[in-house]
Amino acid sequence: MNLEVVTAQLLSEWKSHESAFGEDRGEDRDSLQSTSPESSLDSLCSSPEMCFSGGSGELEDFSFGFTGRRAASAQRLGKPKMSTKRRMKASEREKMRMRSLAEALHHLRDYLPPDYSRRGQPLTKIQTLKYTIEYINKLSDILSRA
């Protein structure tokens, strides 16, 4: 069985599951938000610090006001507080890490059949993961029966 046949079979199977899937979507409908397809990436600039590209001095001032409460709890534990420079570097790395994760999820959506994102509403991260699992299971099932 070649790839085209598998794909065709999958799509037809997909259609047959559409009703059940629709219910699933209905269940999730409430959680479908209006984040546009590009929003998860474009919205990287949705908060003040997101558009910061490194201006360390100002960022430092900002994060100081923002993190006071947690720093206090860290000091209470008697642990040596991370240096500001190191903390900023760690924050930057974490930001990049989460962005690459969001990007990967964004990319993953492209591999799901359009049925999964009906009504032009993009999938949330959770939905993307759940539906991907579902999709892979269906593909595996078809292949095992071939």
Place this chain on the structure above:
DNA sequence: TAGGCCATCTGGTCCT
């Protein structure tokens, strides 16, 4: 206005 989703910051933990 409440609730969902998201990006970011942060401290803790593990690993190299």
Place this chain on the structure above:
DNA sequence: AGGACCAGATGGCCTA
């Protein structure tokens, strides 16, 4: 010591 990963907290945006 420093990087990677994780989970909790927080605030902004959007929709019903």
